[in-house]
């Protein structure tokens with residue numbers, strides 16, 4: 001198991017006086033330096049809350065005019081398809097440009113899943129050969145999230161180009177073992 005604790009690093013440096021989390025009514029406001037994989041930990045150690053609202057650790061500046069932005073409500077978000085998570089929105093008082101809290105160190109902008117979830121399938125390969133169905137099952141069980149088999153495959157192919165090659169070799173080996181001769185070209189979809 002890989003455990004990475006990054007809070008200490010942040011606390012040791014100049015982030016020491018900035019808020020990491022706070023409660024407002026029954027919402028937990030969480031800084032966006034907190035990895036989404038820590039959410040369960042916060043649920044365990046804190047009183048009950050109905051929603052998590054992620055906010056920008058550093059007050060954002062407008063990318064348009066450089067003006068300091070004001071908080072402007074929040075929007076629903078589903079990182080790792082988790083429910084009950086929102087992102088704080090900010091608006092520029094000068095030009096009205098809006099900005100939504102970014103979780104980009106942990107999850108890329110156009111992906112539903114965090115990097116560590118995307119890499120899970122590849123990591124399992126270091127332990128044993130597992131089918132995508134098995135990987136999907138393990139990811140769902142281990143992280144309590146729902147992920148499709150195709151998504152696991154997609155993540156692996158985008159996260160590691162050499163992965164496909166390796167996978168092809170493994171599959172050829174399996175075919176050989178079972179005495180099946182592949183004929184002509186074939187591809188994965």
Ligand SMILES: [Zn+2]
Pocket residue numbers: 062063064065066067092093094095096097
């Ligand atoms: Zn602006």
